[in-house]
Amino acid sequence: MTTMTKHPYAGTGAHTGSYYAASANPAPLRPALQGIHETDICVVGAGYSGLSTALHLLEKGYKVTVIEGARIGWGASGRNGGQIVNGLNASLDTIERRYGKDTSTFVAGLVTEGGDIIRERIATYDIKCDLKHGNVFAGLTAKHVRELEDRWKLWRSYGIESQEMLSAEQMREHVNSDIYAGGMIDHKGGHIHPLNLALGEAAAIEKLGGTIFEMSPVTSVETEGPRPSVKTASGKIVCKTLVLCGNAYLGHVVPTLEWRVMPVSTQVMATKPLGDKLARELMPSDVCIEDVRYILDYYRFSADNRLLFGGGTVYGGADPKDIKAKLWKNLNKVFPQLAGTEIDYAWSGNFALSFSRVPQMGRIGQNTYFAHGYSGHGVTGSHTFGRILSEAINGDLTRFDTFAKLPWIPFPGGRMFRVPYSVIGSWWYAARDRLGI
Numbered sequence: 001m002t003t004m005t006k007h008p009y010a011g012t013g014a015h016t017g018s019y020y021a022a023s024a025n026p027a028p029l030r031p032a033l034q035g036i037h038e039t040d041i042c043v044v045g046a047g048y049s050g051l052s053t054a055l056h057l058l059e060k061g062y063k064v065t066v067i068e069g070a071r072i073g074w075g076a077s078g079r080n081g082g083q084i085v086n087g088l089n090a091s092l093d094t095i096e097r098r099y100g101k102d103t104s105t106f107v108a109g110l111v112t113e114g115g116d117i118i119r120e121r122i123a124t125y126d127i128k129c130d131l132k133h134g135n136v137f138a139g140l141t142a143k144h145v146r147e148l149e150d151r152w153k154l155w156r157s158y159g160i161e162s163q164e165m166l167s168a169e170q171m172r173e174h175v176n177s178d179i180y181a182g183g184m185i186d187h188k189g190g191h192i193h194p195l196n197l198a199l200g201e202a203a204a205i206e207k208l209g210g211t212i213f214e215m216s217p218v219t220s221v222e223t224e225g226p227r228p229s230v231k232t233a234s235g236k237i238v239c240k241t242l243v244l245c246g247n248a249y250l251g252h253v254v255p256t257l258e259w260r261v262m263p264v265s266t267q268v269m270a271t272k273p274l275g276d277k278l279a280r281e282l283m284p285s286d287v288c289i290e291d292v293r294y295i296l297d298y299y300r301f302s303a304d305n306r307l308l309f310g311g312g313t314v315y316g317g318a319d320p321k322d323i324k325a326k327l328w329k330n331l332n333k334v335f336p337q338l339a340g341t342e343i344d345y346a347w348s349g350n351f352a353l354s355f356s357r358v359p360q361m362g363r364i365g366q367n368t369y370f371a372h373g374y375s376g377h378g379v380t381g382s383h384t385f386g387r388i389l390s391e392a393i394n395g396d397l398t399r400f401d402t403f404a405k406l407p408w409i410p411f412p413g414g415r416m417f418r419v420p421y422s423v424i425g426s427w428w429y430a431a432r433d434r435l436g437i
Contacts, residue, residue, distance in 0.1 A: 013070040013215045018079055018347040019270035019306065020195035025128055027072065027199045030214040033235035039065040039211070041393065042230060042237045044218055045245035047077035048378060049371050051201040052117070052386020053243050058208040060394050065237055066202075066210065067230065069217035069246075073198030076378055079349030081268060081298045081310045083135055083288045084115045084190040086162075089375035090358045092154055099406060106402055108158035112188050114380025117387060118197065119190075125207070127200030130303040134287035135189030138171065138180045144292050145182035152184055162188040174285045177334050191288040191300050194379065218246075218253050223368040241393050244370040260360055260373065260408055264353045267323045268310035269331075269346035270302065271338070279305040282335055297330050307331075307338070323348060352378075361385060361403040369393065369400075 015021035041057050043050040046068035054064045068074070088095070088111065096104035122131055139145040152163050166174070166183040174185065202212060213235075220231045221242070228242035244254060279301050280286070288300035297311040309331045323346040332339055353375045360373040369389055374381040385403075392400035 013074065015071055015074060015195070016079060016347045016349065017345065018195075018268070019302065019308065019345040020078055020082075020193060022345065023193070023196075023302075023304070025196050025199055027202070030068075030072075030212045033067060033213040033216040033232050033237065035234075036236045036238070037065065037211075038238050039063050040239065041065070041241050041243065042067065042228070042239035043243045043245060044221075044230060045069075045075075046072045046198070046202060046212060046214070047075050047245060048198065048201075048382035049386055049389075050243070050245035051077075051198060051205065052383045053245065053371075053389045054205050054210055054386075055121070055201055055208070056387050056390035057393060058205060058210050060390065062393075064205070064210045065239070066205065066212045067216050067218065067232070067237060068212065068214050071214050072202045072212070073195045076349050076352075077198045077382070078195035079268070079347060080194050080379060081266075081288070081290075081308065082191045082194045082300065082379070083290060083298060084118060084192065084379055085135055085290065085377060086112045086115055086186055086188055086380060087377065088358060088381065089377050091151065092158065095358065103402065103406070105158065106399075108155070108160060110384055110399075111380075112160065112162065113387070114382070114384040115188055115190065117383040118192070118380070121201060121204070121383075122192075122197070125200060125204040127197060127204070129196035129200060130193040131190060132192075132286055132288075132300075133190045134174075134185060134187060134285060135191065136166070136171070136174050136183050136185045136287050136289050138175070138183045138289055138291040140179055140181060140291060140293065142181055147292060148182070148184045162186055172284075174283065174287050175289055175334075176282050176284065179333055180291075185287065189288070192379075193303070221254055221368075223365045225365075226367065228365070228368050240367065242368040243389060243393075244364075244368065245372070254364075254370075256364060262353045263350040264313050265348045265350050266310060267312045267327055267346070267348045268308060269324055269327050269343050271307045271309075272342040272344050273305050274301075274307060274341070276305055279307075282307070282338075297334065299331075299334070306344070307335075307341075309334075358406060359385060359403070360406075360408050361388065361400060363404065 040063040043054045043066045046066050054066050057064050092104050092108055095107050139148050152165055163184055163186045168182050171180045171183045216232045218230045222229045227238055229238045290296055290298035295313055299309040302308055312326050324343050352373050359381050361371045363369050371385040388399045
């Protein structure tokens with residue numbers, strides 16, 4: 001398969017105007033690809049999936065080259081809410097219903113692995129990314145609380161015991177708001193500065209001898225034959241194994257993958273620093289919060305006591321005209337005492353949504369692998385999938401084959417109608433949340 005199409009993000013590259021970019025650790029600007037290079041493994045995409053895959057393979061002794069169309073963590077990995085949330089978007093009972101008990105048991109055995117990998121990377125490579133512990137799932141209605149209790153029981157039935165139910169009163173130990181009917185804390189969850197985690201992993205890759213090219217959008221991919229290759233406007237990489245980790249930003253470069261997922265944008269804004277006293281009054285335990293509605297809110301405090309508040313979705317990946325206005329309404333419901341607080345940063349970014357809400361992993365030909373479609377749970381999922389990809393490339397296909405054989409489901413309506421179909425679906429689920437049914 002050969003394609004020659006313009007990368008839709010060519011010409012961009014500077015990080016979005018986010019709080020994360022403004023507070024990023026110092027990092028070198030890597031060169032763009034020039035000329036012809038050969039390597040064992042070429043990884044396309046320097047987000048978490050690509051960085052995790054590359055780092056695992058380097059630790060196994062492979063020669064690895066990473067190529068990125070913009071800067072390290074330019075996409076979702078450097079823009080997200082920074083929450084270490086265990087699990088997939090699709091629940092374990094959904095996975096059991098669709099794919100059987102063996103598959104759900106397999107998935108249950110790895111849903112907390114991504115967070116463990118992140119913590120191990122932070123410790124091993126001394127990554128400064130403001131790691132904090134604990135995340136809370138918040139319910140706004142009695143129905144939400146019942147759903148959380150069902151999840152708590154289900155996860156315990158699979159041997160996962162890191163979660164604990166919270167009453168409305170106990171919720172106030174974590175978030176001082178009147179709107180929650182109860183919740184559930186995951187003690188193995190947490191939160192980080194996502195861009196600094198990506199930059200730290202990139203530094204670890206180079207420390208182990210890996211090569212990274214930035215500002216090098218891939219214009220064509222060759223997956224046929226024993227030696228795959230990628231081309232840019234000014235260079236080419238020939239490899240033994242190619243790994244495609246472009247996710248929502250892969251664009252039209254690989255049409256085989258393009259329509260497996262849909263880009264969806266979500267938004268985040270950061271207040272001015274609120275000071276330690278007010279921050280602890282609002283969120284005493286300094287965990288991160290996400291509610292359990294279909295279109296959810298998620299928030300936490302940064303290391304310098306800014307409230308980072310995110311939510312909203314735009315199917316198709318477009319940015320809303322006024323991010324602050326879009327988010328302020330819900331922030332005010334959670335913390336009305338912050339009305340009028342200055343917002344220093346507001347930004348948007350895309351994640352890749354699969355119709356089944358289950359991440360996809362597979363192979364094109366014999367020597368090209370891919371992983372994408374984390375559907376809003378990519379911080380942990382991408383780190384796990386990076387490890388699984390490295391296992392497969394190193395000869396152990398056990399876990400890779402389990403995911404690769406899962407059928408992927410196209411979006412109803414095809415290419416033309418997948419966005420309006422998804423919007424209508426989101427209206428329905430949002431209405432159910434509002435009505436408590």
